[in-house]
Amino acid sequence: MNSAGELAPQLAKFRPDLLRFARLQLRDDPLAEDVVQEAMIAALAGRRDFAGRSALKTWVFSILKNKIIDAIRSRERTVNLSALSGEEEAFEEAFDRLFKANGHWQRDHRPGDWGDPEETLRQAQFWQVFDACLNHLPENTARVFMMRELLEFEVDEICTELQISSSNCYVILHRARNNLRGCLERSWFGPGES
Amino acid sequence: MLSCKEATHVMSAAHERELGLRERIALRLHLLMCRGCRNYERQMDFLRRACGRVGTSTADDKASGD
The missing domain is CATH 1.10.1740.10 (RNA polymerase sigma factor, region 2, helix turn helix motif)
Incomplete structure (x- = not known):
């Protein structure tokens, strides 16, 4: 002991x-x-x-x-999610631009192969990039995402805690993941394959 | 037939809840034909894995032999 x-x-x-x-x-x-x-x-x-x-x-x-x-x-609980922040709105537009009108990936934006995850996770520099990407998430998005992924709340608990609907929660988590994915692609992995 | 954009929503939701049978089948069919979305699915898994390690398993730990 x-x-x-x-x-x-x-x-x-x-x-x-x-x-x-x-x-x-x-x-x-x-x-x-x-x-x-x-x-x-x-x-x-x-x-x-x-x-x-x-x-x-x-x-x-x-x-x-x-x-x-x-x-x-x-801390104050109310999360203002009814109005998308400018940042969040800009992000939604950027996400839409990854796709053609029919909803399939644009040739240049098709997700690529990120290689061996463990090898990436072993690199100290990767973690600096990852932190920076987490810090770049818009505030409300970050809050929901980190409750889910870092504190491991279930969606129901997040909804109760922040008083948002579960569909809202799914939308925010999807946005957060795409935001992070885009950030890592730009700052670490490089563009997808075309 | 799912579009890639729709498939991204389903793949994200799969990290929160169990998918319904129809969703699962639609997604599997889509993934069979779409390499971009197969990569996307692996990227989502990667994000989860990375988030699970924030703080507790950084490269510094390995270096200091913890």
Whole structure:
């Protein structure tokens, strides 16, 4: 069993990653610092619950996820999704331009082969690009997408939490994925095959 | 017959809910004939995999031997 004295330096080592994870989702640096701080304190206080069933880092991240969820819940809930932001609207138009009138891919925009996923995920530079792409998502889109993919909420829970319809939720998640896909294609993988 | 654009919606939704039988068949038929959408499907899987690793499995970890 770890003593607090042994655990603290290990936690400190994770801090940059924890912070990055929190920042991506909260887009509010002071708040991100706070939740990371709380998560680290909770990890120290609850170290006896860590039975080594998972990697230490995974365990600390699960604590952080809960802290982020609390922060999201206590913050203003209303998401203005009825009006698409200019950014979101521009994105929808860009997505439409990938297709011909009949709804099939334009020759130049047909998705290409991204190669071996594991090899990509091993590269430190890829993660910089990926973070930047997540940060470029319009705010509401990002919020829904990260609740789904990073915090692993079910769609129903997102709908309840943000008071949006499930069809709205599907549209937003689809938009987020295409936005990310386009960003990665531009910044990392290169254009699709024609 | 699904268009590619419609197929992208179905492939995205497949990450949220179980597809109905008709949707599944329509999508499979489309994918058989469309390489662009087959790549798109793999790209969507890639996004999910990457999101699942944000923070917990960065390249730095491997470098420091964690």
